[in-house]
Amino acid sequence: MYHCLIVDRIMGFSLCLNMLSVLFILFCYLLQISIAITNITSSQFIKDTETLISKDGNFTFGFFSPKNSTNRYVGIWWKSQSTIIWVANRNQPLNDSNGTVTISEDGNLVVLNGQKQVIWSSNVSNIATNTSSQFSDFGNLVLSESTTGNILWQSIQQPSDTLLPSMKLSINQRTGKNVKLVSWKSPSDPYVGNFSCRTVERLNIIEVFIWNGTQPYWRSGPWNGGVFTGVHTMTVAYFFGFRVGDDGEGNIDIYYTLQNDEEFLIYQLTSQGKLDEMRWDNETKEMKVTWTTRESECDVYGICGAFASCSSLSSPICSCLRGFVPRNIKEWNAHNWTGGCVRRTPLQCERVNDNTTNTKEDGFLKLQMVKVPDFAEGVAVTPDICRSLCLHNCSCVAYSHDSGIGCMSWTGNLLDIHQLQSGGLDLYVRVAYTELGML
Numbered sequence: 001m002y003h004c005l006i007v008d009r010i011m012g013f014s015l016c017l018n019m020l021s022v023l024f025i026l027f028c029y030l031l032q033i034s035i036a037i038t039n040i041t042s043s044q045f046i047k048d049t050e051t052l053i054s055k056d057g058n059f060t061f062g063f064f065s066p067k068n069s070t071n072r073y074v075g076i077w078w079k080s081q082s083t084i085i086w087v088a089n090r091n092q093p094l095n096d097s098n099g100t101v102t103i104s105e106d107g108n109l110v111v112l113n114g115q116k117q118v119i120w121s122s123n124v125s126n127i128a129t130n131t132s133s134q135f136s137d138f139g140n141l142v143l144s145e146s147t148t149g150n151i152l153w154q155s156i157q158q159p160s161d162t163l164l165p166s167m168k169l170s171i172n173q174r175t176g177k178n179v180k181l182v183s184w185k186s187p188s189d190p191y192v193g194n195f196s197c198r199t200v201e202r203l204n205i206i207e208v209f210i211w212n213g214t215q216p217y218w219r220s221g222p223w224n225g226g227v228f229t230g231v232h233t234m235t236v237a238y239f240f241g242f243r244v245g246d247d248g249e250g251n252i253d254i255y256y257t258l259q260n261d262e263e264f265l266i267y268q269l270t271s272q273g274k275l276d277e278m279r280w281d282n283e284t285k286e287m288k289v290t291w292t293t294r295e296s297e298c299d300v301y302g303i304c305g306a307f308a309s310c311s312s313l314s315s316p317i318c319s320c321l322r323g324f325v326p327r328n329i330k331e332w333n334a335h336n337w338t339g340g341c342v343r344r345t346p347l348q349c350e351r352v353n354d355n356t357t358n359t360k361e362d363g364f365l366k367l368q369m370v371k372v373p374d375f376a377e378g379v380a381v382t383p384d385i386c387r388s389l390c391l392h393n394c395s396c397v398a399y400s401h402d403s404g405i406g407c408m409s410w411t412g413n414l415l416d417i418h419q420l421q422s423g424g425l426d427l428y429v430r431v432a433y434t435e436l437g438m439l
Contacts, residue, residue, distance in 0.1 A: 045102035089120035090190035204378035224404030230371030305340025306413035323431035360433035371418035376408040
């Protein structure tokens with residue numbers, strides 16, 4: 001019996017030692033992961049299992065795999081990996097979990113594969129080697145000089161497919177350089193897709209375009225200082241908080257701000273070419289689409305061709321402007337509207353100082369609440385002068401005036417007119433005098 005007690009005590013002691021060993025190992029593991037990595041340096045890197053988390057806990061920087069994919073990417077997400085907002089190595093994925101993010105010998109932030117090969121770099125030239133990378137509460141990854149704090153590179157200046165609050169889309173008037181959004185190839189592949197979203201500035205008219213390759217796919221309509229006039233839901237400038245500014249270095253920037261800290265809103269360019277406005281829903285704990293650029297077929301750029309208007313409330317959706325007829329009636333009736341429309345009655349285009357009495361001046365037909373055509377020319381004059389300038393220029397086929405933009409006129413084909421349900425501008429289309437009497 002005494003022998004049995006000794007055995008029991010020895011076995012109990014051994015069991016306690018084993019339990020203590022397990023607890024010690026677990027404690028060391030928890031201690032290791034609880035030491036949060038706050039920045040990246042040449043001696044402190046991030047492995048596939050590690051992350052940087054913003055102070056508010058909303059943004060995370062680290063490795064992820066898209067849905068239905070085993071490839072590994074380095075990126076930034078909001079709340080969960082279902083809302084990826086930025087990707088570093090989008091064109092060169094990792095095929096295993098051996099990747100790291102570190103500072104290279106030349107001071108750049110880099111992503112390395114398991115063979116220590118650089119597959120992505122911040123690619124800043126002529127920088128000091130004493131650099132580090134930090135992660136902000138706004139989902140911005142920053143590379144800066146460790147001694148001076150000077151910012152060398154930021155992820156918000158090289159966006160992927162998502163526009164965040166205060167992130168800027170820009171175009172440099174001197175160099176033509178764009179900061180733009182580029183879609184994913186597919187929902188499972190961050191590779192650079194076919195669609196891009198960027199700012200366009202032509203003849204003092206600023207707009208936002210979505211492009212399918214080199215072809216325009218969607219257009220916002222002109223910016224009037226408060227809203228984009230071709231977006232019918234954008235009727236209150238304060239609600240949307242968009243801003244357009246010139247930074248003094250030739251860059252025209254478009255960005256938006258939020259009205260309160262509790263709201264989170266992003267714009268994401270999808271692989272199908274839609275720009276979705278997405279808001280965080282605190283109740284469902286997920287992002288919800290609250291607006292999109294593809295609300296109807298009429299949002300496709302130029303779907304009705306020249307001198308035609310598109311209305312989602314009509315059937316068919318395309319109709320020639322008053323005073324115009326289909327260029328090819330057979331195609332038009334088959335709902336192939338690409339040929340557009342042509343003028344039914346030739347213009348007289350008489351000048352005011354012409355003393356002839358057997359002909360009458362051309363006039364203007366008014367279209368209300370439309371997204372005005374593309375390729376407007378802008379000049380700051382009053383509405384009356386705007387009309388007069390167009391009337392006395394035989395090349396002018398239409399004009400419009402907005403207090404925030406001034407006078408807009410068109411000399412070529414009128415393309416991409418969209419009849420809106422609210423908002424928009426009035427467009428005055430030049431027609432022969434005889435067309436005015438047909439109303």
